Amino acid sequence: MADAARPRRRHLALPASRFIGREGELVAIAELLRRGERLVTLWGPAGMGKTRLALELASRWAEAHAGEAVWVCELTACRDLRAVCGAVARGIGAQVAAGRREATLVERIGRALATEGPALLVLDNLEQVIEQAAPALDAWVRAAPELRFLATSRERTRLTGEISYELGPLGLPAEGSTERSAAVALFLDRAAAHRASAPPPPPGDEHLADVAALVRRLEGIPLAIELAAAREGVLGVRGLLARLGSRLDLLAGAARGREARQATLRSAIEWSWDLLDDRERRALACCSAFHGPFTLAAAAAVLAEPDAAAIDRIEALRDKSLLRAAPPRSDGATRFALYEVVRELAAEKLAERGEREAAIERHAAFYLAAGEAAAADFERRGALDALNRIAGDLEELLAVAEGALAVATAPRAGSEAAAERALRALCAIEPVLSTRGPFGAQLELLDRALAAAEALAADPRVVARALGARGRARRLRGQVEAALEDLERARAQAAALGAGALLSGILADLGVLHHGRRDMERARDHYAQALALHRALGDRRAEGRVLGNLGALHHDERREGEAAAYYEQAIAIAAEIGDGRMEGIFSTNAGLLEQERGAPAQARRRYERAAAILGEVGDLRLLAITLGNLGALHHEEGRLADARACHGRAVGLLREVGDRRSEGIALCRLGAALASVGEVEEARRAIEPAERLLAQLGDEPDVELARVASGFVDLALAQAARRAGRGEEAAAHAGEARRRIARAREGSPSSASRSDDVRLLLRILERSLAALGGLPEARAEGELLLTEGARFVRPPGGGWHDLRERHAARRLLHALAEQQRSAPGRGLSLAALKEAGWPGERILPDAAANRIYVAMNQLRKLGMKPWLRRDAEGYSLDPALPVHYVAVEPAAGGGGESRGGETGEGGGERR
Numbered sequence: 073m074a075d076a077a078r079p080r081r082r083h084l085a086l087p088a089s090r091f092i093g094r095e096g097e098l099v100a101i102a103e104l105l106r107r108g109e110r111l112v113t114l115w116g117p118a119g120m121g122k123t124r125l126a127l128e129l130a131s132r133w134a135e136a137h138a139g140e141a142v143w144v145c146e147l148t149a150c151r152d153l154r155a156v157c158g159a160v161a162r163g164i165g166a167q168v169a170a171g172r173r174e175a176t177l178v179e180r181i182g183r184a185l186a187t188e189g190p191a192l193l194v195l196d197n198l199e200q201v202i203e204q205a206a207p208a209l210d211a212w213v214r215a216a217p218e219l220r221f222l223a224t225s226r227e228r229t230r231l232t233g234e235i236s237y238e239l240g241p242l243g244l245p246a247e248g249s250t251e252r253s254a255a256v257a258l259f260l261d262r263a264a265a266h267r268a269s270a271p272p273p274p275p276g277d278e279h280l281a282d283v284a285a286l287v288r289r290l291e292g293i294p295l296a297i298e299l300a301a302a303r304e305g306v307l308g309v310r311g312l313l314a315r316l317g318s319r320l321d322l323l324a325g326a327a328r329g330r331e332a333r334q335a336t337l338r339s340a341i342e343w344s345w346d347l348l349d350d351r352e353r354r355a356l357a358c359c360s361a362f363h364g365p366f367t368l369a370a371a372a373a374v375l376a377e378p379d380a381a382a383i384d385r386i387e388a389l390r391d392k393s394l395l396r397a398a399p400p401r402s403d404g405a406t407r408f409a410l411y412e413v414v415r416e417l418a419a420e421k422l423a424e425r426g427e428r429e430a431a432i433e434r435h436a437a438f439y440l441a442a443g444e445a446a447a448a449d450f451e452r453r454g455a456l457d458a459l460n461r462i463a464g465d466l467e468e469l470l471a472v473a474e475g476a477l478a479v480a481t482a483p484r485a486g487s488e489a490a491a492e493r494a495l496r497a498l499c500a501i502e503p504v505l506s507t508r509g510p511f512g513a514q515l516e517l518l519d520r521a522l523a524a525a526e527a528l529a530a531d532p533r534v535v536a537r538a539l540g541a542r543g544r545a546r547r548l549r550g551q552v553e554a555a556l557e558d559l560e561r562a563r564a565q566a567a568a569l570g571a572g573a574l575l576s577g578i579l580a581d582l583g584v585l586h587h588g589r590r591d592m593e594r595a596r597d598h599y600a601q602a603l604a605l606h607r608a609l610g611d612r613r614a615e616g617r618v619l620g621n622l623g624a625l626h627h628d629e630r631r632e633g634e635a636a637a638y639y640e641q642a643i644a645i646a647a648e649i650g651d652g653r654m655e656g657i658f659s660t661n662a663g664l665l666e667q668e669r670g671a672p673a674q675a676r677r678r679y680e681r682a683a684a685i686l687g688e689v690g691d692l693r694l695l696a697i698t699l700g701n702l703g704a705l706h707h708e709e710g711r712l713a714d715a716r717a718c719h720g721r722a723v724g725l726l727r728e729v730g731d732r733r734s735e736g737i738a739l740c741r742l743g744a745a746l747a748s749v750g751e752v753e754e755a756r757r758a759i760e761p762a763e764r765l766l767a768q769l770g771d772e773p774d775v776e777l778a779r780v781a782s783g784f785v786d787l788a789l790a791q792a793a794r795r796a797g798r799g800e801e802a803a804a805h806a807g808e809a810r811r812r813i814a815r816a817r818e819g820s821p822s823s824a825s826r827s828d829d830v831r832l833l834l835r836i837l838e839r840s841l842a843a844l845g846g847l848p849e850a851r852a853e854g855e856l857l858l859t860e861g862a863r864f865v866r867p868p869g870g871g872w873h874d875l876r877e878r879h880a881a882r883r884l885l886h887a888l889a890e891q892q893r894s895a896p897g898r899g900l901s902l903a904a905l906k907e908a909g910w911p912g913e914r915i916l917p918d919a920a921a922n923r924i925y926v927a928m929n930q931l932r933k934l935g936m937k938p939w940l941r942r943d944a945e946g947y948s949l950d951p952a953l954p955v956h957y958v959a960v961e962p963a964a965g966g967g968g969e970s971r972g973g974e975t976g977e978g979g980g981e982r983r
Contacts, residue, residue: 091128092261093242093254094121098129101237105133105192105220109235110213113198113223116239117393117411118340119295122224123196125239129222130194141191148197153204157181164193178208182215190218198225199392200347206231226344226393240396241292250280255287255297262301282309289316291411296337341417344394355385356394357425360418361435364467365398365407373438374431401464432475436493439468443500450503454613454651456689462504463690473497473517480524491525495538502541506548515549518542533574536565540578547585548693550733550769555585576605580618587625590773590826595625613654616645620658627665628828635665653694656686660698664828667705670954673894675705693734696725700738707745708836710860710957715745723758736766736774737829740781744833747784748840750792755785773827776816780833783812787840794844802844809841839958843872855954856939862886867935868953880909880923881930884947888940892949899945 104112114122127144134142145163150156157177161167166184185193198205206229213221213233223229228236242255252260260283286309290296300312307315345353358375359366366374372382386408389395394414398407410418422428443465450458462469472493479490498518505514518538525535543558559582566575583598599618606614623638639662646655663678679702686695703718719742726735739762747755763778790805816834817824824830839857843866857866862882866872875882887908891900900908906920909927928947932940939950949955 121294185216245284263304357422488528494521696722744784776823783809870935896951899948
């Protein structure tokens, strides 16, 4: 043990700059040392701040452990074991004679360390001598049992007992956020220090948003952020953002007082490059062909090496911090990635080696083969795993398309093959972009690739497939005429080539397009042609798709029985082949049909199953549409908070994927729900842009939908005016809502007859107006109308009654109404009614029966006598009675009994 009276030697030199962030890492590493770990290696790529973190930890350790020695030994200049021994000896103040053999030096330093007792030795920048120094470090750890070692390195030592702590980027703000994350705080601090007397940038969220974008582009790498901050005073944050195409050159020569290896990003990464052997350098250079995370199989293909050799190269690069582990994906495969600054340098080295074109060719061949196989699998089975495989390779396939387009548009050899490659890549990714979006990205690339391919007379089969893809993308973007032109050209080419499978799919697409245009005869004809071809080819998935679309066509023609039969056939085929996406689509459609037929419970079950399936599949567009239908059902049933939540989520998803028409419809529904809870201005902010958007797309029933949605604003204004006693104003607003309803129903065919979206909002609006007395009572005289929770009730042919203080009667009526809607004709037992009317109370059976009888008499006196049924099962409502909820509450005392207290509930004992 060391002499307690001897002063504890320390060799600490902290930088002048403030330490920012990394508090969690400091705590974690200190805890490792406190619990007795002997060797901790802080490892990670160039520029992550390993040295700065180690120095800060050493300083805090010295303050917290005043009786212990703390040393920091800088090993950057060391190139062999003798130099390492010399640096350590100087650092700890040991006298070690020069000229000794290396083994003797290691042994003497070990004895010197053993005399120090508890202490911390930091060995900074170990990577360049790790092979030579690792055995010496192992000997020192064993020789000095009370000593703790903290090493910083770009590579782990792999010694027995080593605890490796990988240091990643600083915390980054979320996309679009202006939060002051660790990365943002570091930039602001260093920029202020460099700016000195220069005027500061304008304060506020806009500047913070720019800084957040910059540090995200710099991937949270501290060295990159500090070097960028040094130039902020000259270029400004936006100037830095504009010049980030070449990070290595932009962030060169930006800081003084640093070691040469850290003065620029280039020098920091070159330092790591120089430590590789030639096979590792070639592997890193070839990995620059990747644009995102990649698997070991992809690496083997791009490196053109056997799997075992490729694994060795990738493992070596990972151990040297030149590759990072990428987050796992659904397929479970291990993936690796390069930081962009490393990729940029590696790409330069690949070009210098003369291997760039060959590596890019191998990269494209691998991802095209994988993408086309997955796309064919998805087309055949509609399987989630196939869709996920494409999604996993999406970034690489987009890079293949972009790279091929760059060749195809240049006048040189290989342009025709490059154009075909671009089209093949874009067709391979279509299943992901058409289900998860964004649609716009694919459209722009397809335009460029088709223009190049047609100019170069590329393979007509590839062109026909791409025309079909662009037609589908254009239809989803609302470009109906352009979509029709593409699909017709694709149909003609597929027919001329005798490509039956391609032709049958395009015919189905044409059916969908004409269906959307309300040209039912053409849609029916194309569906019939497609169905015949699908059956001849034995394509069950395609057959199911067309049967479901025929169901939708009959649905729109108000032939509900035929529609239901087609939907069930399509759902059965989807279940048979395991196509969740198709099952989700037609379950949603069947739910909408059930809702229109007055079976809300069945509709809800359909929607909820469809949403679960589509959420699992990851089809954000169809999930949003399903959520919109579920939200509309909630609105119709008076569940306004649930309706608003569903519509809000649907709008967000549709904006994400870029389906403009569906977004407009969702905004209309959201606006109607907002108006129904009295948020008039919020409702207008949703409906007005929706009306402009739908008007641009030019579909009249959709435009009418926006006008009907505005009727809910009129209704809300009428309700507010009525409550304030402004009768004339209330009548004027209600009259405007009536005019909107009349307009939607006029004409032959009317917008209401042509659009189920319009019909749905009309139903809700009419019933809500009936609650205000805004429509003739005959419109809803055969229906039982309720507000949410049966707070108000209007029996068929009667007026409104306020049940807000008739608690038991209200609860019983609500229970009977829900039972009638979910299981018409099936009664509720006395036990079920007791629990509904007096939840949680312990009541004797006879007393409960008495209370139920009294409450039912109250309901009979309110006009429910013709509709209440009593049988052996219990009580029920007449199964022929339509039950509907309305979104507004009438004024108290408006046309029926005023509220009164509960009576007749006292008989019977409570246990």
